[in-house]
Amino acid sequence: MIWIDADACPVKAEAERVATRLSQPISFVSNGGLRPSANPLVSMVYVPEGLDVADRHIAERAGPGDVVVTNDIPLAAKCVAAGARVMRPDGEVLTPANIGNVLATRDLMADLRSADPFRQGGGRPFSKADRSHFLDALDRLVRAALKEAR
Structure with missing residues (x-):
């Protein structure tokens, strides 16, 4: 499963294109406002408005074999810890080896x-x-997640 933290995600169409090419289900999670897709591989998950509701929905479900696309670093850290493969919309892959540094940089920039x-x-x-x-x-x-699942 591909999970997209869809609120303000700039690569929704590209993610759907990759999911379709690789025949993988994809779930767009948001507070609403997204146009539904006719693609049978796409599910639209609308969560109630509130702080981090979409993030919690993804974090509670993502795990090994899943790919998560998010710009939310705390969500990324939870998903990496759960065994999911995580990336940002600019293509940066977040792993157990680099998520600590990314979190620390995020916190430092927030403080500044x-x-x-x-x-x-x-x-x-x-x-x-x-x-x-x-x-x-x-x-x-x-593709790596699919290999892992076999």
């Missing part, structure tokens, strides 16, 4: 932002290269 209320701007814009990197990385992760 809160210490400087005048700090403006966010990360860099999502690029075509990010989209391409995502497609390649998702394909590799899903």
